[in-house]
Amino acid sequence: ETGVTQSPTHLIKTRGQQVTLRCSSQSGHNTVSWYQQALGQGPQFIFQYYREEENGRGNFPPRFSGLQFPNYSSELNVNALELDDSALYLCASSLPRGARDEQFFGPGTRLTVL
């Protein structure tokens, strides 16, 4: 059974650019959630996908978008990057009950926006 993986590990972008982060879910999990964690803060919920459909969204602007693929891997896309987007981005996969099931987190992608 493989765990949750994320790529890339680290990424540096400049303001205004676009970025795509990737997440591969744990085998058998069809729900994925994305979180943003600023330095010294707890994670903040961005959105959740279940069976390729968005299934809940946090307080993030539309320039944060996502996709989930038939194999349950997932992408987080951020357009028009701002300095405040610098953070650790975490994905977590789970069974269909989402947050009411155990969450399996990936190691995260650390994004720096200059």
Added chain:
Amino acid sequence: KNEVEQSPQNLTAQEGEFITINCSYSVGISALHWLQQHPGGGIVSLFMLSSGKKKHGRLIATINIQEKHSSLHITASHPRDSAVYICAVIQGGSEKLVFGKGTKLTVNP
């Protein structure tokens, strides 16, 4: 005021000490998670509970739904327990987790 508050923010202990980390929340919840985050970012789920108490090895988690409070206890602490411990709640009727800011625990040998 954050919906999920943890205390203390930072905690330093000597190896062998009994540790308690507290979590209070202000919203109705369906369940609560305790998570452990090591330097570098990886997060591991420790417990998910909606009532009573759970135990796993040296870790014990309790929750009092009426008082909107949960505690994480570590018995016989060890330097390898050093990490950030995060409480997260599932708001009733929602699919999203709301996280506390975490408690940074350092256990010295």
